[in-house]
Amino acid sequence: MAAQGEGAPANAQSEQIDAVIVGAGFAGMYMLHRLRELGLSVRVFEAGDGVGGTWYWNRYPGARCDVESLEYQYGFSDEVQRGWNWSERYAAQPEILQYQNYVADKLDLKRDIRFETRVTSAKYNERNGLWAVETDKGDFVSTRFCIMATGCLSAARVPDFDGLDDFEGERYHTGGWPHEGVDFSGKRVAVIGTGSSGIQSIPVIAAEAEHLTVFQRTANFTLPAGNRPLTREEVERSKETLLEDRRHARETPGGIICFEYNETLAEEMAPDALQKELETRWDQGGFAFLGAYGDLMATQEANHLAAEFARAKMRASVKNKDVTEKLLPFDHPVGVKRLCLDTDYLETFDKPHVDLVDLRENSIERISKKGVVCGGKEYEADAIVFATGFDAMTGALLSIDIRGRDGAELREKWAAGPRTYLGLGSAGFPNLFFITGPGSPSVLSNMIVSIEQHVDWIAGCVKRLTEGNIRSIEATREAEDEWVAHVNELASETLYPQANSWYMGANIPGKPRVFMPYTGGVNVYGEKLDAVAAADYEGFQLGA
Numbered sequence: 002m003a004a005q006g007e008g009a010p011a012n013a014q015s016e017q018i019d020a021v022i023v024g025a026g027f028a029g030m031y032m033l034h035r036l037r038e039l040g041l042s043v044r045v046f047e048a049g050d051g052v053g054g055t056w057y058w059n060r061y062p063g064a065r066c067d068v069e070s071l072e073y074q075y076g077f078s079d080e081v082q083r084g085w086n087w088s089e090r091y092a093a094q095p096e097i098l099q100y101q102n103y104v105a106d107k108l109d110l111k112r113d114i115r116f117e118t119r120v121t122s123a124k125y126n127e128r129n130g131l132w133a134v135e136t137d138k139g140d141f142v143s144t145r146f147c148i149m150a151t152g153c154l155s156a157a158r159v160p161d162f163d164g165l166d167d168f169e170g171e172r173y174h175t176g177g178w179p180h181e182g183v184d185f186s187g188k189r190v191a192v193i194g195t196g197s198s199g200i201q202s203i204p205v206i207a208a209e210a211e212h213l214t215v216f217q218r219t220a221n222f223t224l225p226a227g228n229r230p231l232t233r234e235e236v237e238r239s240k241e242t243l244l245e246d247r248r249h250a251r252e253t254p255g256g257i258i259c260f261e262y263n264e265t266l267a268e269e270m271a272p273d274a275l276q277k278e279l280e281t282r283w284d285q286g287g288f289a290f291l292g293a294y295g296d297l298m299a300t301q302e303a304n305h306l307a308a309e310f311a312r313a314k315m316r317a318s319v320k321n322k323d324v325t326e327k328l329l330p331f332d333h334p335v336g337v338k339r340l341c342l343d344t345d346y347l348e349t350f351d352k353p354h355v356d357l358v359d360l361r362e363n364s365i366e367r368i369s370k371k372g373v374v375c376g377g378k379e380y381e382a383d384a385i386v387f388a389t390g391f392d393a394m395t396g397a398l399l400s401i402d403i404r405g406r407d408g409a410e411l412r413e414k415w416a417a418g419p420r421t422y423l424g425l426g427s428a429g430f431p432n433l434f435f436i437t438g439p440g441s442p443s444v445l446s447n448m449i450v451s452i453e454q455h456v457d458w459i460a461g462c463v464k465r466l467t468e469g470n471i472r473s474i475e476a477t478r479e480a481e482d483e484w485v486a487h488v489n490e491l492a493s494e495t496l497y498p499q500a501n502s503w504y505m506g507a508n509i510p511g512k513p514r515v516f517m518p519y520t521g522g523v524n525v526y527g528e529k530l531d532a533v534a535a536a537d538y539e540g541f542q543l544g545a
């Protein structure tokens with residue numbers, strides 16, 4: 002229906018739609034499917050020209066998931082899943098994007114997605130109880146439900162280096178990689194950043210480039226992913242138990258079933274047994290390592306044992322003794338920054354055409370016409386790759402001008418850190434939902450499990466509202482305050498707040514230092530979600 006909407010710009014035609022979803026990654030796609038099942042009219046706005054979210058943008062060489070393929074897939078439909086066959090233990094970006102397109106086509110999702118369209122504002126109108134959503138393409142939509150599926154790591158960030166625009170060579174960010182790919186052969190390449198994206202891309206870029214200089218500010222813990230092709234039998238066998246496995250994943254702390262957390266404390270284990278446990282889990286590859294004993298993420302002493310083990314393994318992977326110690330992380334406990342999984346990362350520094358510049362000695366002074374200047378030296382490059390990360394968890398959300406009751410700005414409300422109830426909603430913003438928002442397990446879990454948990458909960462809530470003829474739902478201030486305090490308290494019982502991580506907002510100058518994800522685990526969190534829904538959305542206010 003096209004009509005002049007309340008609050009619309011003078012000459013704008015507004016459409017009225019039951020629900021708007023922002024983002025067409027895993028979260029937006031599944032949310033669209035669930036709301037359509039409820040019979041709602043839905044419009045998804047997506048900045049890219051295709052579905053995929055994270056996997057649409059992050060096409061850098063070597064991009065690969067760090068959760069195993071058989072676990073990193075939807076669990077809501079046996080039929081959908083049976084039609085898909087993963088080829089590797091950890092799927093590479095192109096395969097995940099193909100999978101997402103397969104699901105989108107199978108469920109005929111694309112017809113409700115407006116691509117290449119960025120939402121610029123969402124404003125709540127108290128008089129009619131509708132959100133007015135505007136886009137950069139001039140759309141103006143009135144909607145009852147506004148659902149942010151904007152992703153936790155989708156606002157790519159290049160640091161504000163002096164002279165950035167002076168550089169005359171090619172410039173890339175891992176989180177916005179050209180779709181046609183980049184040919185680095187015969188080129189001198191500089192990579193800035195050694196988080197997951199840097200660590201995955203560096204070996205692949207090194208294999209192609211004539212020369213590679215890696216600029217490292219913080220050495221990270223990394224362990225071999227142990228990637229390999231999946232056998233046909235493994236793939237077929239996984240289909241037999243798929244839905245059951247996905248349900249089971251929700252009952253675990255991390256939404257992952259390929260390993261279990263050992264609850265025994267380090268001091269309760271004999272030293273040999275502890276080392277054996279670490280060894281087995283290191284060899285297994287992936288995040289199993291962090292579940293080796295119960296207090297690994299809780300005390301410095303216990304963590305130190307795993308950190309020392311990891312450093313010894315890392316040390317043994319590099320022959321070039323000039324760089325070995327520089328590649329080892331000593332300034333943070335293991336696991337408090339996202340653990341990196343790699344394929345031949347450390348070994349790459351044994352290649353004669355690969356150099357490491359340790360920014361702990363001298364930070365980057367500026368970018369010049371010809372390259373990167375640091376410690377008074379200019380490192381010339383034909384291309385600079387910024388693997389410098391994201392304005393995580395809040396960046397994409399707050400890039401939209403979101404205003405709730407009385408025109409209150411979400412940006413202002415969150416100026417000292419995000420405030421949500423359950424990571425799902427914020428007081429003063431009725432019918433606005435965040436999928437995997439700050440205050441929920443999100444990035445500390447298998448994202449797909451957390452996404453499905455939230456989408457299912459939101460769909461149940463929307464059903465309750467529409468069937469009950471209830472106009473709105475909104476977190477109460479009290480419930481929100483209690484939840485924020487609870488999330489902070491849980492985090493303070495762990496080692497997480499001790500690192501300058503993006504979990505803490507520490508990678509963005511001026512961003513408040515608050516630990517954003519919920520550390521209590523997907524399983525405990527899920528029980529809370531169920532209890533809230535069963536108590537007719539306790540902690541939320543339902544408005545007639």
Ligand code: NAP
Binds near residue numbers: 219501
């Ligand atoms: P990141 O972990 O935030 O790493 C950014 C890197 O850039 C860090 O080494 C950082 O150093 C460095 N950096 C930032 N600003 C800098 C500056 N001004 N000067 C010098 N160095 C600077 O970002 P990311 O690697 O893109 O990864 C983000 C997250 O995305 C990961 O933690 C993970 O959750 C997810 N991810 C997952 C996968 C996967 O599934 N395999 C792959 C890629 C990313 P500091 O550490 O000192 O800040």
